[in-house]
Amino acid sequence: MIDPEPDFWGYVRSLGDPHQVPAQASGTNPTDCRSQENSAAGLSRCLVDMARKYAPNTAVGMHLSCFDWEYNTPACVKGYANLGAQNADFLVSDVSDRDAGWYAESAHGGSDHFWTDQKAAAALQFYKTMAESVGKPVVLWQIPVGNMAQNNTLNRYKDDKVDWLFGHMDQVANAHIAGLLFGAGQQEQTSIETDGGNLISKTIAYHNTGGTALK
Structure with missing residues (x-):
């Protein structure tokens, strides 16, 4: 089981729409992530793709770093849909x-x-x-x-x-x-x-x- 950095996605969410948060995905790893956008949303998908390729016998998770879940669960639902959690x-x-x-x-x-x-x-x-x-x-x-x-x-x-x-x-x-x-x-x-x-x-x-x- 692989659980990428637990708190990271919470910090991404604090910056807004993951599709609009700049991050290098295809830019730093064109071999594995050429098709991904250079955003936090692209980075999350890139990490899942790399886990599938290099550790095929593992399962990869997405950590629910929803620091505001007690009063804003709908925002967490939307944020993780944008991050591509469904791919994990x-x-x-x-x-x-x-x-x-x-x-x-x-x-x-x-x-x-x-x-x-x-x-x-x-x-x-x-x-x-x-x-x-x-x-x-x-x-x-x-x-x-x-x-x-x-x-x-x-x-x-x-x-x-x-x-x-x-x-x-x-x-x-x-x-x-x-x-x-x-x-x-x-x-x-x-x-x-x-x-x-x-x-x-x-x-x-x-x-x-x-x-x-x-x-």
């Missing part, structure tokens, strides 16, 4: 780069990143909308590993995403999510080595149930 094999979205317990500390901003059922439902609806608009499944990446049995010390911060996702797999599948990739984006967070065995035990238990059908 899947979409990718990151849940959170750090544990909610880390973010909750005053030294780290004191913000609330724990999931309520309402927050989870909103996120799943966004993933579902994007999957259906593009016609590709979603893979969730950078899911924090913490759990509520942790004590909010170094590498042992609390979070609720692992337990929520494993406890609601039918809803996850209904949002056209085809994969869950766990791991933090910063070294102070809870890891699979420090979570008390929670992620491994949840994974084994889920496997033993036979899993959930993709939708």
Whole structure:
């Protein structure tokens, strides 16, 4: 699985229509991308074409860097259509780069990143909308590993995403999510080595149930 630079497409969207954002595609790589326009939209298509040519046994994704998704999902739908996300094999979205317990500390901003059922439902609806608009499944990446049995010390911060996702797999599948990739984006967070065995035990238990059908 190839997921080109996660944040890049969000920065492109902040500049406007990807077809109007200058970028070299055919100009720098006429061998592989001669037919592509010299814009961010052409660059995204060029990257997918190169993945198909040079790594044919991989799948290539488009990362949903929709920083405004909570209030402007239609703009994200339009932006990714212009980027050519329909040419990729899947979409990718990151849940959170750090544990909610880390973010909750005053030294780290004191913000609330724990999931309520309402927050989870909103996120799943966004993933579902994007999957259906593009016609590709979603893979969730950078899911924090913490759990509520942790004590909010170094590498042992609390979070609720692992337990929520494993406890609601039918809803996850209904949002056209085809994969869950766990791991933090910063070294102070809870890891699979420090979570008390929670992620491994949840994974084994889920496997033993036979899993959930993709939708």
